[in-house]
Amino acid sequence: MDKQAMVEQGWRELAAEGRENRAETLEACVELLAQGALLVDTELFMSDIHGEYNAFSHVLRGGSGAVRVLVEKALAEGDRAEGEPLDGDTLRSLILYPREKWAALAADEGAAAAARYLPAMVTVARLAAARYPLYRVRALLPEGFGILEEVVCAQATEENYWYRWEIVEEYGKLGAGADLACALGTLIQHLVVNRLHLVGDVFDRGPAPDLIMEEVMAFPSVDVQWGNHDILWMGAAAGQPGSVANVVRICARYGNLSILEDAYGINLRPLAAFAAQAYAEDPCVAFGLKDRTGLTDAEAELTVKIQKAMVLIQFKVEAALIAANPGFGLDDRNLLHRIDRERGTVVVDGVEYELTDTVFPTVDWDDPYALTPGEQAVIDHLCAAFQRSEKLQRHVRFLLDHGSLYREDEGILALHACVPLNADGTLMEVELFGETYRGKSLYDKVDRCVREAFDAEGEARRQGLDMLWYLWLGPGSPLFAKSKMATFELYLIADKVARKEEKNAFYRLLDDEDALDGIFQDFGMNPCTSRIVCGHVPVKVKDGEDPVKAGGRVICIDGGWSAAYQKTTGLAGFTLVSCAQGLFLDANEPLASREAAVAGADIVAERREILGCRRPQALSDTNKIESQDARIAALRELLEGCA
Structure with a gap:
């Protein structure tokens, strides 16, 4: 019952x-x-992964160093393997990458050499499981491996040792040693981390957001706070033209069109054919790629043309969205009609700037925001293709079902970017569809709109779809948090003054006690004990910027997982670890490759204590037990x- x-x-x-x-x-x-009496769960907060699958997967599987600690402890206790002592790097790699490492060991030294590590894997699993009640360990046992309860949870004695060891040996005799290693490795990974909080931005920049999503979806306990890049892809999956245009443009800019074609099965041939023809004689001088790794010269040239084609399509479909939503206040983002073709200039905010590119073969200057028949066919095809991608739809549905715009739990307000503020620190009012919102009410309104884009009908769905696009670039968006999205200026104006995007006052006031108190009070949280955990803006650690603000009341965890941001941060991502011992911020070093990790390489983080505990914290020390x-x-x- x-x-x-x-x-x-x-x-x-x-x-x-x-x-x-x-x-x-x-x-x-x-x-x-x-x-x-149970110890507090171990939870990881990670943000701004941006497609950097290898490093993300390594840190998650290893519990941000927790597996390394257990391996050292297990080997210190000794093992019963015959022959040479076991190697710690090999054991750790076998836990994190069981299938790949087993295959490598078996190929190099034979299956018996790999099997020598199975008892040590059992020891690590026993150490990891020791802190949990039986029912929780049982729930994490991989399907078909219920018998592992005997070797992982039963009390180890001399009398029952040989029975437990016989279970392990029989897997090997049946040729299933690799299967057992995978089951033990997966179990350990899921024991060392009880919950993952993904604080936004799985997508864009890096090469494998789809692999990140697959790994996250396989994790037993996870929640997501949507980031601006996630919302952009969610909008594209819903067929929102402005979102689709931005997604394809960004993938082209970073040389990552393969994500669309190979990972999500989106056919880009109509776009490629259109771009190759429409921009055949165009050198596209202002549209160089941020990264052309792995592309041939011919592929890079075509990708440049695709990028420019999508930029012009984006300007045009966004103009239609701006006209349909005057309350968004984005008229100043329509700049094509401000171009002086004879002078090769454009006027932005009352200032005339020289253009970096003056070739616009698809623009009708009598009606500059009208799509050509070719452009209309391209955007129609792309919108339909995004909606037909089964894998993308599955990933976005997971984001909807396990995600939200923010999460408040145990005094931590997790959100991707910011709570929009005025210059004086008061909550900024934002008008959306004729109503005014601020703070928590703004977050709740936007969250509802996002869901209505997928689950509502009629006007509510239309507003939801347009909201998905607005969240990407609107000044009042809690996911954008800047004065303008300077896409036009980024491509077509060299002057950095025109390109500057002013951050919302939130980022200037992260050490302002009164402003933070106002946020916490608006969200119904205790200002004395609450914290904000956010990402979105890379922390310039190399320049001396501290990710911990206001004495720990705000923790910014965008540490540059993606290689595209590591020159800015000087490291390779942050992991915030909440556990029975306290709250810690891990600054990660880069990972050379997955192959290097399988061979034994590790990410060794520099750990900083945010909040330490004199004794390990139990559930009775938290608010969670009060809810019972x-x-x-x-x-x-x-x-x-x-x-």
Whole structure:
């Protein structure tokens, strides 16, 4: 019988059905009371992964160094493997990459050499499982490997050692040693991290956002706070033209069109054919690629033309969106009609600038924002192709089901970018579809709109779709947090003054106690004990910037996972670790490659203590156990009723 159902239905209803429930009620009450003695779960906060799958996967699988610690402890306790002592790097790699490492060991030294590590893997699993009740370990056992409960959870004694070891050996005798290694490795990975908080931006820049999504979806416990790049891809998956145009443009700019074609099956041939013809004689001087790694000269040349084609399509479809949503206040982003063709200049904010490129073969200067028939066909095809991508739809549905614009738990307000503020630190009012919102009400409104883009109909869906695009570039967007999206200026104006995007006052006021108090109060949180965890803006650690603001009340965790940002940050990503020992910020070093990791390379982070505990914290020390008080009281009442 479901114990929660007992509480919800009540003793009298159950008794009326003639059921004997005292033992079950007593068990449920004891279980809840005892849970307070369990240690606090280990949770990881990671943001701005931007397609950098290898490093992300390595840190997640290793629990940001937790597996390394357990391996050292297991080897220090000794093992019963015959022959040479076991190598710690090999054991750790076998836990993190069991299938690949087993194959490499078996190829180099034979399956018996790989099998020597299985008892040590069992020891690491036992150490990882020791802090949990049996039911939680049992829930994490891989399907088909329930028998591992005997080797991982049963008390180890001389009397039962050979039985447990026989279980391990029999897998090898049956030719399933690699399967056992995979089961043990997966179990350990899921034991060292209880929950992953992904604070936005899986997509863009790096090469493998799809692999990140697959790994995240396979993780037992995860939540996502949407980032601006995630929202952009979600909009594209919904067929929103402005979002589609931006996604394709960015993939082209970073030489990552293969993400669309190979990972998500989006056919780009109509776009490539159009770009090659429309811009055949165009040198596209202002549209060089940020990264052309792996591209031939011919591929790079075509990608440049594709990028320019998408830039002009983007300007045009965005002009239609701006006209349809005057309340967004984005008229100043329409700049094509401000170009002086004879002078080769454009006027932005009252200042005339020289253009870096003056060749626009698809622009009708009598109606500059009108799509040509070819451009219309391209954007129609792309919108349909994004909507037909089964894999992308599956990934976006996961983001919807496991994600939100923000998350508040245990005094941590996790959000990707910012809470928009005025210059004086007060909450900034933002008009959306005729209504005004700020702070938490703004977040809640936007969250509803995002969901309506996928699940509503009619006007609510249209507004939701347009909101997905607005969140990418709107000054009032809590995911953008800048004065303007200077895409036009970035490509077509060399002067950095024109390109400058002023950050919202939130980023200037991260050490302002009054501004932070106002945010926490608006979200219904205790200003004295609450923290904001956010990403979005890379922390320039190499220039001395501190990711920890206001004495730890704000922690900025964008540390540059993607290689595109590592020159800015000077490191390769942050991982915020919350565990029984406290709160820690890990500054990660780069990972050369997945192949290097399988061979034994590791990411060794520099750990900084944000909040230390004199003793390991139990659930009874947190608010989480308080949420069980009502259930315990109800169960006690039930016990009295069935005495």
